[in-house]
Amino acid sequence: MSTRDGGNQSGTHCHRYSLAEIQWATHNFDDALLIGKGGFGKVYKGFMNYGATVVAIKRLNAESKQGAEEFWSEIKTLSMLRHPHLVTLIGYSDECEEMILVYEYMANGTLADHLYKIRGKENTKNTQHLTWKQRLHVCINAARELDYLHNTGQVLCARPPVDIRDDADEEEHRSLPL
């Protein structure tokens, strides 16, 4: 494991971006590219590889309760995991006291966007209403992901994921509680 100055403190193959690359990708953290805000800080849509790759860039807010420990822990853990249902951590930047994480971009919104979408309301993220059967499949896949995380992918990673877009037979699952 190299030192922080030496680059990859995570001890993994996660890519270390320069701050200049992150600034280029986010048009210098332009609010027009802001796509969300979480416990870590602001999340921007970004463009890597001269615009060819769309990514989500999380920039730690100085006031965030999550700090350096969580930042390095996220890098160490996520950069070693690959699963079709887990967002991929592409890289990070720690230049100039910044703590920035770069993820693959999820164009279809979050699970919450889909679970809580209410019919008839404005649908800015173009989410589709999920049937009860699809919601059940989401629960099963979430349980598989948790198992994968706890068992480092040894057992269930090889299983094909359940297709949550299977919208067969909604009626028989209508009485299921959420």
Ligand SMILES: Nc1ncnc2c1ncn2[C@@H]1O[C@H](COP(=O)(O)OP(=O)(O)OP(=O)(O)O)[C@@H](O)[C@H]1O
């Ligand atoms: N990989 C991504 N692709 C697209 N949008 C994303 C991505 N990651 C985050 N977002 C957007 O940014 C918002 C905030 O995400 P973030 O993960 O920081 O917050 P969170 O889910 O509340 O997690 P926490 O507060 O526990 O860090 C999300 O609701 C989503 O709209």
